[in-house]
Amino acid sequence: xxxxxxxxxGIKEFYKNKANYFNTIFISIAIxxxxxxxxxxxxxxxxxxxxxxxxVDYRTFFVYYDPNEKTEKEALTELQSYNTIESIxxxxxxxINMRMFEELNNTTEINLFLFGVPKNTVTISNGNNIDNYxxxxxxxVCPENIFYEYKKGNKTEKKxxxxxxxxxKQISLKFIDDDNKIENFKLIGTYDSSMRQxxxxxxxxxxxxxxxxxxxxxxEAFKEEEGIIYPLIVRLKxxxxxQETLKKFExxxxxxxxxxxxxxDTTIGNKILNLITLISLLVxxxxxxxxxxxxxxxxxxxxxxxAIFKTIGYNRVDIIKLQCIESFFCILVTLxxxxxxTTFIIFVxxxxxxxxxxxxxGLKLIISKFNIVLGxxxxxxxxxxxxxxxxxxxxxxxxxxxLKS
Amino acid sequence: MIELINIQKKYLLGNKxxxxxxxxxxxxxxxxxxxxxxxxxxxxxxxxxIIGLLIKPTSGILKIDxxxxxxxxxxxxxxxxKEKLAYIFQxxxxxxxxxxxxxxxxxxxxxxxxxxxxxxxxxxxxLNSLGIENRNKHYPNQLSGGEQQRVAIARALCNxxxxxxxxxxxxxxxxxxxxxxxSIFKKLSNQKKCVIVICHDDIIKDYADEIIYLKNxxxxxxxxIN
Ligand SMILES: Nc1ncnc2c1ncn2[C@@H]1O[C@H](COP(=O)(O)OP(=O)(O)OP(=O)(O)O)[C@@H](O)[C@H]1O
Ligand SMILES: [Mg+2]
Numbered sequence: 001x002x003x004x005x006x007x008x009x010g011i012k013e014f015y016k017n018k019a020n021y022f023n024t025i026f027i028s029i030a031i032x033x034x035x036x037x038x039x040x041x042x043x044x045x046x047x048x049x050x051x052x053x054x055x056v057d058y059r060t061f062f063v064y065y066d067p068n069e070k071t072e073k074e075a076l077t078e079l080q081s082y083n084t085i086e087s088i089x090x091x092x093x094x095x096i097n098m099r100m101f102e103e104l105n106n107t108t109e110i111n112l113f114l115f116g117v118p119k120n121t122v123t124i125s126n127g128n129n130i131d132n133y134x135x136x137x138x139x140x141v142c143p144e145n146i147f148y149e150y151k152k153g154n155k156t157e158k159k160x161x162x163x164x165x166x167x168x169k170q171i172s173l174k175f176i177d178d179d180n181k182i183e184n185f186k187l188i189g190t191y192d193s194s195m196r197q198x199x200x201x202x203x204x205x206x207x208x209x210x211x212x213x214x215x216x217x218x219x220e221a222f223k224e225e226e227g228i229i230y231p232l233i234v235r236l237k238x239x240x241x242x243q244e245t246l247k248k249f250e251x252x253x254x255x256x257x258x259x260x261x262x263x264x265d266t267t268i269g270n271k272i273l274n275l276i277t278l279i280s281l282l283v284x285x286x287x288x289x290x291x292x293x294x295x296x297x298x299x300x301x302x303x304x305x306x307a308i309f310k311t312i313g314y315n316r317v318d319i320i321k322l323q324c325i326e327s328f329f330c331i332l333v334t335l336x337x338x339x340x341x342t343t344f345i346i347f348v349x350x351x352x353x354x355x356x357x358x359x360x361x362g363l364k365l366i367i368s369k370f371n372i373v374l375g376x377x378x379x380x381x382x383x384x385x386x387x388x389x390x391x392x393x394x395x396x397x398x399x400x401x402x403l404k405s
Numbered sequence: 406m407i408e409l410i411n412i413q414k415k416y417l418l419g420n421k422x423x424x425x426x427x428x429x430x431x432x433x434x435x436x437x438x439x440x441x442x443x444x445x446x447x448x449x450x451x452x453x454x455i456i457g458l459l460i461k462p463t464s465g466i467l468k469i470d471x472x473x474x475x476x477x478x479x480x481x482x483x484x485x486x487k488e489k490l491a492y493i494f495q496x497x498x499x500x501x502x503x504x505x506x507x508x509x510x511x512x513x514x515x516x517x518x519x520x521x522x523x524x525x526x527x528x529x530x531x532l533n534s535l536g537i538e539n540r541n542k543h544y545p546n547q548l549s550g551g552e553q554q555r556v557a558i559a560r561a562l563c564n565x566x567x568x569x570x571x572x573x574x575x576x577x578x579x580x581x582x583x584x585x586x587x588s589i590f591k592k593l594s595n596q597k598k599c600v601i602v603i604c605h606d607d608i609i610k611d612y613a614d615e616i617i618y619l620k621n622x623x624x625x626x627x628x629x630i631n
Contacts, residue, residue, distance in 0.1 A: 005514045016502035308498050311459065312512040312560065313487025315480050399459050403498060 001318050010325030013305075014333075017326075019298040023291060024330055027382055028337035030287030035338065035375045036345050037280030039367045041273045045239075047363045059239055062091070062231035064255040072232070078252065079234060084241035087118040091230040092214040092222050093207035098173040098183070100146075100201075108161075110148045112201035114140065114173070116210030118235070127167045127189030135206045140171075140185045142203040143193040158199060163190055175217040183213070231256075288382060295386050307402035327383045334379050342367065342375075406599050407433040407456060407568065412465035414451050414622075425451040427622045429465070435567065438594040439601045440609040443619035449603045450495060450572055452619065456601065457492040457570045458482050469568075487515050491561035493571040495603075497553045499545040505532070505556050506541045512564045531559040534589065536582075550577035558586065562593075569593060569600045576605065587612045 014020050065075040072090070079088050093116035100110040119131045122141050133139045145160040166187050173183045185205070214222060222230065236245055249256055306319050314322075346365045354360045414426040426448045433439055433456075441449050454460045455467060458474060467474045469485065477485070486492075499508050506528060513524045532538040535555040545553055554577050561569060569590065575583035583606065591612045594600045602609060610616060616628040 001514050002517070009514070012507070013502060305500055305502075308500055309511070310483070311457075311486065311492055311494075311498070313483055313515050313564070315483035318483075318515070400454060403494075403496075 001314075001321075006318075006321055006325055010322060011329060013322070014326050014329040017302075019294070019301070020326070020330060023294065023298075023386075024334045024337060026287065026294075027291060027330075027379065028334050028341055030283055031334070031375050031378050032338050032341035032345060033283045034280040034378065035342050035367065035371050036349070037276045037283075038371045038374065039342075039346065039365055040349070041276045042368055042371065043363060043365045044360075045273060046366075047360070059086075059236045059242075061234050061236070061256050063234045063249065064229050064231045066253060066255075067229055069253060075232060075254075079232065079254070082245065082248065084236055084238075084245045084248075086235045086237045088235075089116065089118060089207045089233045090211060091233060093211040094233050096210050096213050096217070097176050098213075099176055101172050101174070108148045108150070110146055110161075110201065111176075112142070112146070112173075112203050114210060114213070115202060115204050116207035117204050118207060122189075122204045123191060124189035125192045126164055127187075129189055130204060130206060133188070133206070135208045137206070138183065138185050138209060139188045140203045140205045141189040141191060142187060143201065144190040145193040146201050147199055160193075163187065175213070178217060284378065288385070291382060291386065292389065295389065299389070303402045307399050310399055311403075323387055327387050331379055331383050334383075335376065338375055338379065406435045406470060408466075408468040408471075409456070410466040410468075412452075412455060412462045412467065414448070414455060414460070415463045424622050426455070426462070429624055431617065431624065431627070433568075433599050433601060435599045436594060436597045437599060437614040438591055438612055439599075440613035440616040441601065441603045441619065442605070442609070442616055443625075447619040448622040449619055451622075453492075453570050453572050453601065453603060456568075457490055458485065459492065487512065487564065489567045491564065491566035491569045493554075493557050493561045493569070493574050495572040495576065497545070497557045499553055499556055499560075501545050504542050504544050505537065505548070508545070508556055509559045509563055512560060516564060527563055528559070531563055535559050536585070551579065551582055554578060555582075555586070558589075562589075567598055569598060571600070571602045573603050573605065575608070580608070583608060 063079070065072075070078070076088060079085060095116070096114050098112055098114050100112055101108075117130070122130060124141055125144065127141075128139075130139060130141055142163055144162060144164055146163055147158045147160055149156050149158055151157075167190065169187060170184045171187050173185055174181065175183075236242065246256065306314075306323075309319055309322070346367070350365050354363050354365065409429050409431050412426055412429040413424075416423040416425055429452065441452065443449050451460070455462050461475070469489070474482070500511070503511070509528045509531065510524060513519060513527070516524075519527070529538065529541075532541055535558060537552055537555050537559070540548060540552055540556075543552075545556070548556065554574060558571070558574060561571075571590070574586055574590075578586060587602075587608065590600045590602060594614070602613070610630060613630060615630065618625040618628070
């Protein structure tokens with residue numbers, strides 16, 4: 001039998017058989033849900049780990065120590081020996097609230113938070129990164145679009161200005177409580193505004209700069225006083241290390257309230273991830289069972305058809321080949337459907353849920369290669385399973401029994 | 406061409422066994438048209454299915470062209486069906502998802518000696534000679550019983566088989582069409598083929614060379630007509 005004839009019969013049998021439609025649609029939806037769940041949990045996990053770059057920080061902790069037990073320096077060296085920690089900085093370097101006077105429109109005053117960050121922290125989309133400058137250079141990276149407030153009647157509204165045309169220029173900043181001194185910062189780069197958390201302006205500079213500003217403008221807030229302990233800011237390498245590191249802190253007499261700087265309970269996060277994975281697994285298993293039940297039911301028709309093929313001289317190999325071609329088209333159509341359905345679900349979910357959820361600000365749902373491979377294998381495995389069940393049945397029955405069913 | 410020696414067939418239904426065929430010994434030769442008659446349940450279809458290699462006898466020997474069929478492999482049996490044997494079922498057994506042309510051309514796909522054009526030509530000729538050429542795009546459920554029967558016959562004949570087994574091919578045809586079909590079978594038997602037809606109607610006596618009567622699974626008489 002010629003391959004082309006087989007393919008012709010295979011295609012026709014595929015689209016004439018209503019059960020195939022049901023199977024492919026059902027399998028596609030099930031696998032799409034599985035892929036979506038995996039992609040979501042994957043993206044979420046990634047998001048939490050990349051969080052510092054987006055100002056949604058699940059990796060940074062305030063860590064306290066007992067000053068009677070160790071000095072700040074000792075505490076620093078001790079923490080540096082942890083292999084789960086990416087960077088440590090003093091509390092003074094963390095954040096300072098400044099005002100920007102927008103050059104284009106002098107009447108607007110823009111409020112921003114200047115963060116001191118260690119190297120390799122900020123991902124920029126335009127210009128240069130702070131990593132290329134000395135720790136004493138007064139340079140900063142801001143979002144592409146920066147918010148400013150203005151009064152409209154009784155209401156204050158927020159609007160955005162694009163900063164890209166100020167790249168490379170000096171920008172004057174003032175501390176919120178001080179009108180006299182001007183700090184000139186060079187805007188060296190901007191980052192993708194969609195990475196920003198919430199409706200606040202976050203700019204980044206080197207930790208040392210923020211420390212200097214803090215000690216200059218609000219020294220009283222960081223004065224060494226009896227009974228006041230300033231924490232160290234510790235950033236972990238990954239959210240996976242949280243539990244492990246917290247345990248070690250306890251052992252080494254470091255204290256933390258166990259919450260990252262941006263309060264997110266990672267145990268809840270992990271529960272969400274586990275739940276999603278569980279759902280996808282359940283959907284996967286249930287769909288396999290349903291599909292097998294349906295195809296066993298559908299099998300009688302199929303068996304009769306192939307019994308007729310046998311009576312007119314087709315041998316087992318021919319029939320297996322025909323079934324394979326039919327399965328192949330099932331797989332092909334399923335894959336196309338999966339592509340469409342998954343893209344659709346992800347688009348809708350991104351647009352109507354993620355983009356409106358403050359906690360997930362800037363999260364981009366992405367299907368990884370691994371998810372795709374998993375989906376395809378799942379699809380192929382189901383179809384092979386179905387083909388095997390079919391073949392088993394074809395072997396067992398004799399022709400007359402199959403014809404009569 | 407076909408030889409049956411002491412063929413017996415028992416069906417097991419629960420713990421009851423039904424003797425569908427008993428001690429059948431008979432020879433079928435090429436160039437002859439055989440009619441099988443007998444009342445309902447006498448074992449006609451069972452006998453035909455054994456000859457058509459669709460079921461195995463409980464005991465006894467079936468030889469085709471001198472070869473014992475019990476010794477044949479599955480593949481050889483498939484080849485026999487492809488090249489030698491054609492079976493026309495009482496219940497047509499057309500494939501519902503294929504139209505008339507597709508159903509009829511189906512056995513030809515396994516034939517590598519013919520070009521596509523020859524295959525289509527052959528199918529059209531057959532449909533013509535059976536008077537269903539204007540139905541070629543219809544699906545089985547759009548055809549009357551008689552038309553379906555003729556499609557089944559066309560499908561059986563298109564690979565040019567040496568042995569044609571027809572289980573009540575005229576049951577759903579009117580007299581005119583029955584005569585048409587039986588004349589075709591007669592013609593085939595004149596072309597050195599072996600045709601075996603189960604028929605309730607006495608009309609078969611006008612065409613058959615021999616009539617075999619079955620009763621309760623036993624052979625009663627063989628009526629040699631000429
Ligand atoms: N698969 C089967 N299982 C059990 N008994 C069967 C089976 N097929 C046939 N029989 C029995 O074998 C006997 C012969 O049946 P068969 O179909 O050969 O009769 P028939 O002569 O073709 O009848 P009809 O003219 O009605 O087609 C009947 O008693 C029938 O009930
Ligand atoms: Mg019968």
